[in-house]
Amino acid sequence: MKKVLLVAPRVFDYSKCPSLAIAYLGAYLKRQGYEVRGVDEQYTGEDPFQAVRDAEYLLVGISCECANETRALEIAKAAKSAGQTTVLGGLHPSLVREKTLDDACVDYGILGEGDIALYKLCLALEGKLAFEEVPGLMYRDDGRVVCNEMEFIKDLDSMPFPDFTLSGIEKIDEFVPVLTSRGCQYRCAYCSTGSIWEGHWHVRSPENVVEEIEQAKKKYGTNRFHFCDENLTGNTDRAVQLCELLIERNLNIKWWADEGVRADRGDLEFFRLLKRSGCQLLTVAVESLSDEVLARMRKGESSLDVTRAVKLAKEAGLRVGAYLMIGLPGSDYKTDLRTVRFACRHADWPVPWLTIPHHGTKLLEWVKRESKLLVEPKDQAVVNCVDQRAFFGTEAYPARQVQKAWTIARLTSGYPCHLMPLGARLPVQIWRALVNSLRYAPLHTPILMFRVFRQIFRSALDRLRRKG
Numbered sequence: 001m002k003k004v005l006l007v008a009p010r011v012f013d014y015s016k017c018p019s020l021a022i023a024y025l026g027a028y029l030k031r032q033g034y035e036v037r038g039v040d041e042q043y044t045g046e047d048p049f050q051a052v053r054d055a056e057y058l059l060v061g062i063s064c065e066c067a068n069e070t071r072a073l074e075i076a077k078a079a080k081s082a083g084q085t086t087v088l089g090g091l092h093p094s095l096v097r098e099k100t101l102d103d104a105c106v107d108y109g110i111l112g113e114g115d116i117a118l119y120k121l122c123l124a125l126e127g128k129l130a131f132e133e134v135p136g137l138m139y140r141d142d143g144r145v146v147c148n149e150m151e152f153i154k155d156l157d158s159m160p161f162p163d164f165t166l167s168g169i170e171k172i173d174e175f176v177p178v179l180t181s182r183g184c185q186y187r188c189a190y191c192s193t194g195s196i197w198e199g200h201w202h203v204r205s206p207e208n209v210v211e212e213i214e215q216a217k218k219k220y221g222t223n224r225f226h227f228c229d230e231n232l233t234g235n236t237d238r239a240v241q242l243c244e245l246l247i248e249r250n251l252n253i254k255w256w257a258d259e260g261v262r263a264d265r266g267d268l269e270f271f272r273l274l275k276r277s278g279c280q281l282l283t284v285a286v287e288s289l290s291d292e293v294l295a296r297m298r299k300g301e302s303s304l305d306v307t308r309a310v311k312l313a314k315e316a317g318l319r320v321g322a323y324l325m326i327g328l329p330g331s332d333y334k335t336d337l338r339t340v341r342f343a344c345r346h347a348d349w350p351v352p353w354l355t356i357p358h359h360g361t362k363l364l365e366w367v368k369r370e371s372k373l374l375v376e377p378k379d380q381a382v383v384n385c386v387d388q389r390a391f392f393g394t395e396a397y398p399a400r401q402v403q404k405a406w407t408i409a410r411l412t413s414g415y416p417c418h419l420m421p422l423g424a425r426l427p428v429q430i431w432r433a434l435v436n437s438l439r440y441a442p443l444h445t446p447i448l449m450f451r452v453f454r455q456i457f458r459s460a461l462d463r464l465r466r467k468g
């Protein structure tokens, strides 16, 4: 039986979410008769550099996000020097497309959904299919990079459920990630998903989702689930059916939707139903309270939608998160802080994010045209942490002011050092956190530093626990 290795490289070391990507890809390959080994470096801490040397694989597939591009390439390089064939897939290759093959250690790239495409690449490598017939495949042909048209999987119910055991994960103490739909109907200017999926949104039936949850409850020994959809409530009728089915089957699960649901969906009754079905946290994608900014970002929502959704969800008894974006084009310091104040007053979990012009987005095109890109959106730069720098500024809202609004937003929301990775840059991060906070919010400096060190302590403890 041909063996395939799938790797999800780490980004920062305290994330507790197993990789759905390799669990899905592996499950599909397994169903087609391949032997699959998964290495979820982020979740299990397993060493991918050893794994690439352990056997002769038909293929080493690496899942690459913008936040772990360098790590993914390091693993590809190690695999290549061990004589393996490499393929990079995931968000980052789908955004930078042909550039994926700039590095000689990458033999192939795959755009978009990889489940069926990866299987077809295996067939092509075995000489059973032409490379031109592999959807979304990027490969070299006579010195140029060819990029096949990608295909979306329309019947998601026909796909196998994600299998985390392929990466040696038998028990999940935290939330099990579940994806009830893929893509999104919208194309917001700043969003990677909007760019990749080009307005496509494919859903699974509520029955299929509930079946997966039922199985996962038994398999991984938990009743906590994390819906990872970009647009969970994109169709409220479908969301209602899903919740009713969860109640009807008496599954008694606790679930989170922390990817940020749209604010223009649902009424009080709807939010109450979410609560009854086990929703513990619902995050609303607030972004900004300025109608002008929302319109420029093609959000298709008004500030009224946003304030209404947060208040109704709260009234329904849900724990409400509010995602905010600091430094969007068209915004300014005052508008951003007004948005932060609203979120701090009305939401239980206000979460400010610094605006990142991700590859492949309209926002990045705009920044390159109208402003100047100050930081490359890759690796640690895109991970929200204390030392993150403003990516761009405008005349009306200079980068310095964005930086200031960002620091204050993080501090006032009580969210100053979340997602701070441990690593070689740690002293630099601490130094920058200190400088930023002394400069922009000196009175908050002691509390910030306390939180930073508490975070370091927790991360170190976690690392030790994993090693032990």
Ligand code: B12
Binding pocket: 008, 011, 012, 015, 016, 017, 018, 019, 020, 021, 022, 024, 025, 042, 043, 060, 061, 062, 063, 064, 065, 066, 067, 068, 087, 088, 089, 090, 091, 110, 112, 113, 114, 115, 118, 177, 179, 191, 192, 193, 228, 229, 230, 259, 358, 359, 382, 383, 384, 385, 419
């Ligand atoms: C769960 C999640 C997390 C988890 C990580 C879990 C993990 N171990 O990977 C946590 C909470 C830790 C997290 C953190 C962050 N996340 Co996050 N996260 C998600 C979320 C909600 C789900 C990801 C997922 O599982 N999708 C389902 C799988 C099946 O889809 P997929 O990964 O795209 O995989 C498919 C294809 O891409 C492809 N594929 C993937 N890998 C491979 C490999 C090969 C070989 C092939 C052939 C194909 C292939 O096939 C897969 C199946 O079809 C997404 C939003 C979303 N719905 O996708 C955001 C998302 C990925 N996160 C995002 C961001 C920004 C972050 C952070 C950087 C946040 C921050 N600023 O601090 C951090 C960085 C950490 C990181 N891992 O990169 C952005 C990424 C934007 C970008 N361009 O980088 C997203 C898209 C949300 C958004 N719309 O903005 N995240």
Ligand code: SF4
Binding pocket: 184, 185, 186, 187, 188, 191, 192, 193, 194, 230, 231, 262, 285, 299
């Ligand atoms: S921001 Fe949300 S609504 Fe907009 S394209 Fe991205 S996922 Fe869809």
